[in-house]
Amino acid sequence: MxxxxxxxxxxxxxxxxxxxxxxxxxxxxxxxxxxxxxxxxxxxxxxxxxxxxxxxxxxxxxxxxxxxxxxxxxxxxxxxxxxxxxxxxxxxxxxxxxxxxxxxxxxxxxxxxxxxxxxxxxxxxxxxxxxxxxxxxxxxxxxxxxxxxxxxxxxxxxxxxxxxxxxxxxxxxxxxxxxxxxxxxxxxxxxxxxxxxxxxxxxxxxxxxxxxxxxxxxxxxxxxxxxxxxxxxxxxxxxxxxxxxxxxxxxxxxxxxxxxGGKSPVAVLADADLDAAVEGTLKAIYMNAGQVCSAGSRLVVERKVHAEMMERLVARVSAMQPGHGLDDAAIGPLVSADQVRIVADYVDDARRANSLKVLVGGRRLAPAGMEKGHFYAPTIIDDAPADARVVQEEIFGPVLTVQIIDSPEEVVAIANGTPFGLCAGIYTRDISRAMAFARDVDAGQVFINQYFAGGVPTPFGGTKLSxxxxxxxxxxxxxxxxxxxxxxxx
Known part of the structure; x- marks a missing residue:
């Protein structure tokens, strides 16, 4: 056919x-x-x-x-x-x-x-x-x-x-x-x-x-x-x-x-189950090509596991093949040419203004037979400062921004460090720390050791600019x- x-x-x-x-x-x-x-x-x-x-x-x-x-x-x-x-x-x-x-x-x-x-x-x-x-x-x-x-x-x-x-x-x-x-x-x-x-x-x-x-x-x-x-x-x-x-x-x-909308953090502490954290992070940012208000678009990762998380994520993201939605591709297109331009502008600005390192992706794509489609490669931007545009503003595309913390005590401040407050997630085996995070983070929904948890019965909405x-x-x-x-x- x-x-x-x-x-x-x-x-x-x-x-x-x-x-x-x-x-x-x-x-x-x-x-x-x-x-x-x-x-x-x-x-x-x-x-x-x-x-x-x-x-x-x-x-x-x-x-x-x-x-x-x-x-x-x-x-x-x-x-x-x-x-x-x-x-x-x-x-x-x-x-x-x-x-x-x-x-x-x-x-x-x-x-x-x-x-x-x-x-x-x-x-x-x-x-x-x-x-x-x-x-x-x-x-x-x-x-x-x-x-x-x-x-x-x-x-x-x-x-x-x-x-x-x-x-x-x-x-x-x-x-x-x-x-x-x-x-x-x-x-x-x-x-x-x-x-x-x-x-x-x-x-x-x-x-x-x-x-x-x-x-x-x-x-x-x-x-x-x-x-x-x-x-x-x-x-x-x-x-x-x-x-x-x-x-x-x-x-x-x-x-x-x-x-x-939002700029929701996914926090991964050093004691986390990294298999679960990798799966949750991928789902959080690349579902619907990142065009999700509640996307986990910021990975807040403890330095002790940063290198391993990046190695695993880059390998998985590099293997994601874009394609037509009806072929059930790993990742589909963005909704329009305008949206591609918006996403590309954010990534280009991160390279130019902040000299940030793009670990994977960071470019437009034209899969065979879909040269006129609106594709952008799934992207990871590493070690971004708190004041970078890609940290503070909603991109609404397949772009994961990574922020590194040196201790669990920093996680709430970094998670709360944007004008948005829609969702937040945390991966840790310490349930007391997880519940303290849930108490202190300024977000309407908090997910512990998972992301996009809940469903129709669970209330959804934001704080601040969300x-x-x-x-x-x-x-x-x-x-x-x-x-x-x-x-x-x-």
Missing amino acids: PKTERWSVAENLDLKMVIGGKRLEASNGARIETEDPATGRVIGSFPAATADDVGRAVENSRAALKGEWRSMTPTARGRVLARAAAILRREADRMARIETLDSGKPLREARGDMETSASYFEYYAGMADKLQGDSIPLGPDYMSFTLHEPVGVTAHVIPWNFPLTTTARGVAPALAAGCTAVVKPAALTSLTSLLMADILDEAGLPAGVYNVVSGHGSEAGAALVAHPDIAHVTFTGSVRTGQGIMKTAADHVASVTLEL GFGREKGLAALSSYYRVKCITTRL
Whole structure:
């Protein structure tokens, strides 16, 4: 089979946005083409929604909030979400191939994303009828209790690195709480968020409860966040964009959940199990070619084991062969040519401005048959000073920056030495030291002797420039309901 045929799906990926259960073009007819990052080949397209289109979607979601969805019992809402999980699992292979073509990630990772997405709907399906209020004891002459009510129409501005999982992560708890959702997927990777509308429709979700307005952030995203009928905004993306969203949402007093990336440390102390530390470090930085907000992009290693860690890591990274995601390559492409330029600039600056040593990688790649793809070699930059750009700023690519410490007592200060605070990991056999690290490190999630531990039930979010609010687990639900207290004298 020719590679161009193998790297495809047997369906038309020229999609439309979804408002009120109807597939629609943008009001001005404009469309955006989407490409396979591994080849640069256009694989599909979707509408570039205007501000007017966004207004119609929000209006439709507001109407749906007062219709059939409002009268549906929490148990019935949960059944809709459970059916959506089952249908998504049925369609997982197809959806994973589309996700891989759209984002470039290896197929095994895309398949994992489909299972995670289904798990979000499954988990919150079980919570829909358990959002119970409280009884407040005011004495024998009063009865006081609380109700949990949906906040209203919610906006979900989705990043390009995990298109469907981030959609499901916010939409599933919003629907469980009885809200409606307007989704603005990233212009680079909109396909699976659009196709999710078909799955939810088949699951029995009333029209208008899940609307999708594809388009550019500067128009569709900005219009959505600024709409006065949006009650809550869930956003994952850059710090600068998140700051703008928070300011805009304040104009109509909408609440926000912001997940704004990180520069997460993976600490390896001299007493660590180095086999586990090597595996965890590789996973932490090279999953999805490093395009992960919670990536462990800084290796903080004790000097006693630094040389051995570098020897092992360089050998493993040198053997990683880039390729097409549908071939399940060890590492796939970056999402776009722009992202390659950003990553290359950071590495070139580290060489030029800081004279740092690149142990492996540090160059663009053009695998055979994918010369127009967006590949960058997995890279390790050794012994970086604390003030280097590659230490302080999020690169969002397959670049591991190494910082060396002389004793375990230094680990917390080095781990906390950036303006971000999303995740942190530590490898050590000393559980007391590990727990002290977990206590003192400024991060929303801490992993001990592993990385990317947990799952759908574990709360996720950051501190400092990594944002605020929590997604996943029970903690996510509080963004989507408000508490009403009712008190009566008997």
